[in-house]
Every structure is written in C-alpha cells, then in structure tokens.
Amino acid sequence: MGISTLPSRKAGGGLAAALLVSVLALSLAPRALAHPVPFSYLDVRIDSGAIELTLVAHMYDVAHELGLDPNQVLDPSVLIPQSDVVLKLLRTRLQIAVGGRELTEAGWSTGEALTDRQSIRWHARYTTSANPGSVTVTAALFPYDPAHQTFLNFYEGGTLASQAILDRSHPTLEYFVGDRQGVLAVIRKFVPAGIHHILIGPDHLAFLVGLLLLGGSIRRLLLVVSAFTVAHSITLSLAALNVITPPARLIEPAIALSIVCVGVDNLMVGRGRDVRAWIAFAFGFIHGFGFANVLREMNLPSRALGWSLFSFNVGVEIGQLLVVILVASALLALRSRNEAAGRRLAFAGSLAVILVGAFWFVQRVFFPGGIA
Numbered sequence: 001m002g003i004s005t006l007p008s009r010k011a012g013g014g015l016a017a018a019l020l021v022s023v024l025a026l027s028l029a030p031r032a033l034a035h036p037v038p039f040s041y042l043d044v045r046i047d048s049g050a051i052e053l054t055l056v057a058h059m060y061d062v063a064h065e066l067g068l069d070p071n072q073v074l075d076p077s078v079l080i081p082q083s084d085v086v087l088k089l090l091r092t093r094l095q096i097a098v099g100g101r102e103l104t105e106a107g108w109s110t111g112e113a114l115t116d117r118q119s120i121r122w123h124a125r126y127t128t129s130a131n132p133g134s135v136t137v138t139a140a141l142f143p144y145d146p147a148h149q150t151f152l153n154f155y156e157g158g159t160l161a162s163q164a165i166l167d168r169s170h171p172t173l174e175y176f177v178g179d180r181q182g183v184l185a186v187i188r189k190f191v192p193a194g195i196h197h198i199l200i201g202p203d204h205l206a207f208l209v210g211l212l213l214l215g216g217s218i219r220r221l222l223l224v225v226s227a228f229t230v231a232h233s234i235t236l237s238l239a240a241l242n243v244i245t246p247p248a249r250l251i252e253p254a255i256a257l258s259i260v261c262v263g264v265d266n267l268m269v270g271r272g273r274d275v276r277a278w279i280a281f282a283f284g285f286i287h288g289f290g291f292a293n294v295l296r297e298m299n300l301p302s303r304a305l306g307w308s309l310f311s312f313n314v315g316v317e318i319g320q321l322l323v324v325i326l327v328a329s330a331l332l333a334l335r336s337r338n339e340a341a342g343r344r345l346a347f348a349g350s351l352a353v354i355l356v357g358a359f360w361f362v363q364r365v366f367f368p369g370g371i372a
Contacts (some may be wrong), residue, residue, distance in 0.1 A: 194315020
C-alpha cells in the first residue's frame with residue numbers, strides 16, 4: 001500500500017463526498033452547461049522505473065484556454081490541431097518530482113476526446129529510478145477558475161493506493177511509496193523538520209534554557225530533559241492523530257505561561273527542593289500540543305502516521321539534545337571558573353525568561369494577531 005500526505009480521517013470522508021457529487025454532476029449534466037463542475041482528473045501510476053500519468057480536463061476549461069465554443073473542442077478536426085497548444089500550457093502548470101527532483105522529460109500523447117464525459121484526455125510516461133521513494137505532484141491547471149479542483153489518484157502495482165484533491169489553496173501533495181524507499185523518504189523529510197522546528201521555536205528554546213539555568217548533575221539534567229521528552233511525545237502523538245486537539249488560541253498562551261513558571265521556580269529554588277523535572281513533565285504536555293500544530297500543517301502522510309510521528313519526534317529530540325549540550329556545557333564551564341558569576345547569570349537569565357514569557361503571554365491573549 002502507498003503512503004500519501006492526504007489527512008487521515010476527516011479528509012477521507014470529504015473526498016468521498018466530493019467524488020460522489022462530481023460523478024453525479026457529470027452524469028446528469030446536459031451537453032451544454034452554463035457553469036460546469038470545475039474538476040480535472042489526474043491518475044498517477046507508479047511502476048518500477050516509470051511513472052505514467054493520465055490527465056482528463058473538462059471541455060469548458062480547455063475551450064476557455066483556446067477561446068473556442070466548448071462544443072467545438074470535442075470535434076476531432078478542431079481538437080487534434082489545437083491539442084499541442086493546450087498540452088504545452090498544461091505542462092507548465094503541472095510538475096512531477098521524484099525524491100525532490102523535478103521530472104522534465106516525458107512522452108505525451110495527442111489529446112483524445114471523451115464525448116460521454118465532455119472531456120479531453122492525455123497520457124504521459126516519465127522514466128524514473130527503480131525505487132522513487134516519494135512522488136510530489138503540483139497542479140494548478142486552470143488558474144482562471146478559483147474553484148477549480150484536480151482529483152488525484154495514485155496507483156501502485158495496478159491498485160488504487162491513495163486519493164487526494166488539489167486546489168488553489170493546496171496545489172501540492174507529496175506521496176510516499178509503500179516500500180522501504182518510501183519509509184526512508186518519510187524519515188528524510190520529518191527528522192530534519194523536527195530539528196528545524198525546535199531550533200527556530202523561541203518559546204520552546206526559552207523553556208529549555210530556563211530549565212537548564214540552575215545547572216546540576218548530569219543525572220539531574222537527564223531527568224529533567226527526559227521528563228519533558230516523555231510528556232510532549234504523548235500529546236504530540238495524541239494531537240497529530242486527532243485524538244485530542246485543543247485550539248492554538250489556548251495552547252500558545254499556555255506555552256508562554258510555562259516559560260514564566262520555570263523562571264519563577266528558578267528564583268524560588270532556594271526555598272525548597274528542585275522540582276524542575278516535575279515542571280518539565282507537567283508543561284511538556286502543553287508543548288507537545290504546540291509541536292503537533294506545526295506537524296499537522298505539514299500534511300501528515302495518512303498511511304505512514306507512525307513513521308512520520310516517530311521521525312518528527314526524533315528530530316525534535318536531536319535538536320533538543322543539541323541545545324542541552326551547548327547550554328549546559330557553557331554554564332558548567334562558567335561555574336567551574338567563577339561560581340558567583342554562574343549564580344548571577346542564573347538569576348539574570350531567570351528574570352529574562354520571566355519577562356519574555358510574560359510578554360508572549362500578554363501578546364497571545366490580548367493581541368493574537370500581533371502588535372502593530
């Protein structure tokens with residue numbers, strides 16, 4: 001079975017309903033429609049060493065591009081001379097990439113009129129490597145119509161493996177082939193994405209740095225980081241699988257508040273035990289929801305949820321480990337040379353963490369659109 005980036009459950013039901021509507025509309029439509037259904041169809045058949053395409057476009061869309069009456073388009077005496085003109089245009093609006101590399105050489109057929117479907121059909125064949133890993137399709141076939149959609153079907157070994165819909169707001173989809181190369185492609189995409197997210201996420205970094213400011217033994221730091229990892233891994237998985245999906249308007253302020261709390265705890269640590277591990281664990285659940293919001297925007301491959309979640313989480317942990325090693329090493333080096341300077345830095349750093357977290361909290365609660 002193949003792996004696609006089509007969202008798992010909700011999208012599946014919406015896709016089935018949309019396909020049913022389109023089939024009924026096409027079957028019941030008269031030969032001349034004032035406003036035809038704005039659909040095209042693209043079949044992608046993945047074989048060893050080749051990718052075959054079948055593109056079907058409605059006669060009204062083709063007629064618009066040629067400036068002709070729609071019924072003329074189905075006339076072979078008109079279609080055959082004009083087929084290459086339309087095909088050349090459509091090829092500039094359709095890109096196929098394998099493993100991130102765009103394919104450019106393909107043999108395309110002459111347009112074929114499908115009278116019963118009021119459509120034109122083309123075939124193409126691309127030569128690829130034996131194991132493509134992933135196939136990315138970008139289609140904006142008829143941009144004059146903002147409602148136009150392209151129904152996308154992926155086949156492996158002659159079997160329909162996945163379906164998706166491309167439109168103006170979502171013109172690109174990456175499909176992961178259902179073999180070892182496909183799994184490797186998922187890992188190659190989501191591990192770097194996890195690393196990138198933790199390294200460019202200032203709120204997550206501020207929380208981590210706040211946990212590390214007081215230093216401590218390697219065992220203590222490992223306990224703190226492990227507690228954070230376990231907690232955010234749980235909620236990341238639950239949210240990415242749509243089991244629990246709290247809104248971002250609640251999660252983002254809560255993340256900011258967690259940063260304030262860790263700073264305040266640093267300033268009060270002299271009055272009691274070191275509870276950073278518990279703080280990391282408690283607020284790790286909140287940060288996991290934040291990670292999931294980013295992950296969902298990447299269009300999780302529905303048939304590789306396990307691998308994509310695992311890979312993204314591994315990436316987050318790698319990025320997190322880099323931060324921990326750099327910050328903890330720098331703080332340890334400072335304290336080994338000047339203990340008093342280390343304490344002053346921890347105090348100043350905790351105040352900075354509190355101020356930054358408080359600013360983000362106010363901004364996200366009262367100015368969620370940003371401060372002008």
